[in-house]
Amino acid sequence: MSNHKQIKSVSRRDFLRYTSVTGGVFVLGAVLPSFSPVWANAATANDASNTLNLFVSIDDDSTVNIVCHRSEMGQGVRTGIPQIVADELCADWSKVNVVQGLADEAYGSQNTDGSRSIRRFYTTMREMGATARAMLEQAAAQKWAVPVADVFAENGMIVHKASGKALSFGELASAAGQITPPAIKDLTFKSPEQFKLIGKPVTSVDLSDVLTGNTTFGQDIKLDDMLYASIERCPVVGGSVKTFNKDAPLKVANVLAVVEMPKQSLPVLFKNLNGVAVLASNTWSALQGRQALDVSWDLGANQTHDSEAYLTELKQRIVTKGKPFRQIGDAYKAYESSEQSLEATYTLPYLVHAPMEPPAATAVFKDGYCEVWACTQTPQSTQQNVAGALGIDKSKVKVNVTLLGGGFGRKSKPDFSVEAAVLAQKTGKPVKVVWSREDEIRHGYYHAISAQHFQAGIDANNKVTSWLQRTAFPSISWTFTGTTDEPQNNELSLGFGDLPFDIDNLSCETHKAPAHVRIGWMRSVSNIQHGFAIGSFVDELAEKVGVSTAQMWLTLIGDDRIVDPKPEGFDYANYGEPDGAFPIETKRLKNVLNELMGKSGADQPTADNEGWGISVHRSFVSYVAVATKVKVENNKVSVLEMHSVIDAGRVINPDRVKSQQEGAMIFGLSIALMSEITLKEGAIEQSNFHDYNVLRMHQSPKIVTHIIESTEAPGGVGEPGVPPVAASVVNAIYHASKTRIRALPVSKHFTV
């Protein structure tokens, strides 16, 4: 266990402040070290802090309140985090009450992205549970006047070994609260064999409420006297309002106000977009009033952006020598002198998140204070950006985190909360900003359009001796700088510069790619395009030299070793982990691939028009291999079945890991098969689910998930399943039909 933290008692008043509920008698807090976020730049630097983190409190009636300070969006964190605490605490799970933490830097990072809730908090959660247990044991020992070694905790009770007498946590809570927390070095922890909750498929704490419709998502918030706002935003990023009809919307029944949003300029950050809000006493009236606005726009410089022409330019640029950032040997020289060679260029379109719940936020501004309710992945960034927009100190902004109807990265941008806060300040009333689906599709933070180019030189013995790879896409950093025009280190660290191959001559390069829309992170981020391109090229290489794709992977990966790209010139970010933690282990990568081949049947023959495709990828410090079987018939691709193997280290809740893998396969299938955002004259062409396609039930195959049993530290789970999917799909299509798809989505080439 780590020794760089302190745990201290927290007062009832503080517990109230951090959670907005009445705290129990016995409250604990931990001091966490600061972590560098995955996106270590100005926009999220605020989520690294070094103060109070997580809290346990126990009521007199033995209710154990455990704070979840991270956002629930379907990944199961409101169950997983408390599972860890409760296990070390030896709590009675039926008495655990999960409390959603408010935004507070005291918690350390609450930014629920980067697949890191369990990865970053597993150890701390165990310490929290163990500390609380030690204090309860101490309290019981004092009460009975026996040595603490003679008592133990079990299922919400402290038991005296010799006599068998027992006291409940509730009976001991008050006395335990008076005890000085032990030092972390003095804590005792369960051995893995003693775990009762960790590693078990505990049912989600919100399940029953979901099934009865008794849940509160961001869209569900309602306050007294609240106005519902719908905002017409400029179709082109950087454009602004010229004129609009302020009177016509007010003639629509129940429309109460029309407000022009504050005019903003680049960088876009998390500011509101330029536009006009219509506020009404219900959502429908606001939407109706908005149609009467008749806004004319000054569209600005980005109105010339055409995604098709842009991608053509990227494809032309990517085949030329780029800016190298990681090199071994001389890849160009080796390529020129190679016996055989292969080259290929891969492209992906812009993508948007499309969570089932469009963004929504509610705000009240009163007496210089603002309170927000939002489906946010990032409560502290919400707090800071709202404070900035209102010109008040962030200590005067309270952020309540609702359930999230999906997030996938969209809701780690607090722009929609900023909109609500601004309108609450301007109107003096509670305001809920409701994003329509059209708003969500057309005004997102898009996954970047991209091109990747690969060249391999092969010697007479079919050995790959030279590997050149280039990537170009508009950077997320542009969103924060307004000027960045090429991929950044953090993005190149996502499945590209960390290429784990044993190649004598390697050159990893980038090219320029200016941004014209808000660019953001989406589930597995740049691993999407990099996993697709590398996984496709390995399959093409295997075909070229006449070996199986699995064998080509194993040969390229090479011997068991740790891959460290740093000596080769690349300042690899490794998902924000400190040096030495979670290294790139080729053994684990090969293991998930070998397990996949053993369990999926992907090496078995198929019918003529059917085929298997595989790929494997490490991301968020976990390892995933995927096999997909497709049928190609009458120019139509049907996905028949998918298998995935994940090594995410120790797993807290295997059922939620399985469900994340299932979801990742389906999210990946949408990307591979059908999703595409295009722009003409600077504006998004798609608007709703009829033209932004995502996978539906009849396109969803049989899915089998295998989880590697591991005692390694927990890695990421939410995202790592996505990157290998698209490559496995196009590879399967190739093996079924001999048609190689290098430009996603598949729907450009086949019916899906």
Add this chain to the structure above:
Amino acid sequence: MIRFNLNNKAVEVDVDPNMPLLWVLRDILNMTGTKFGCGMAQCGACTVHLDGQPIRSCVMPLSAIADKNVDTIEGLSTDASHPVQQAWLEHNVPQCGYCQSGQIMSAVALLNEHPNPDDETIDNYMQGNICRCGTYPRIKAAIKTAAKNNRSAFDYSLAKDVGAHV
């Protein structure tokens, strides 16, 4: 003033008759179990039953439901005891949960119409309900479990959904 039965209780609302039922439920009647996903009958998150038939409430004007019977997720059971809810529980179906009210209401209607649906019937009936988290395999499994588990309970559910309003 338009009257209809909501989960077996008479209600009256005085709003624009063109307002879709979804917003009547959510904004006027504070029944937020029914969710907004797309506003154009593309995603199924807003699915409710109108006289026992599944409809997308986001495109159903209030005027069209006058004197009719509307059932929402809140009317299925308050304790998750309905056989479809029980099957959902058994398979741990939801992830984020946002689409699940609509999924469950579609599944109840499916099973009322096809007590023992095969894969193709499930695919056809459920393809209007999008789940972005990707719970489709579990939804399919849960529908089959519900079909298998409790035929007698379904007969009861059928009576409740279709017959009890008459």
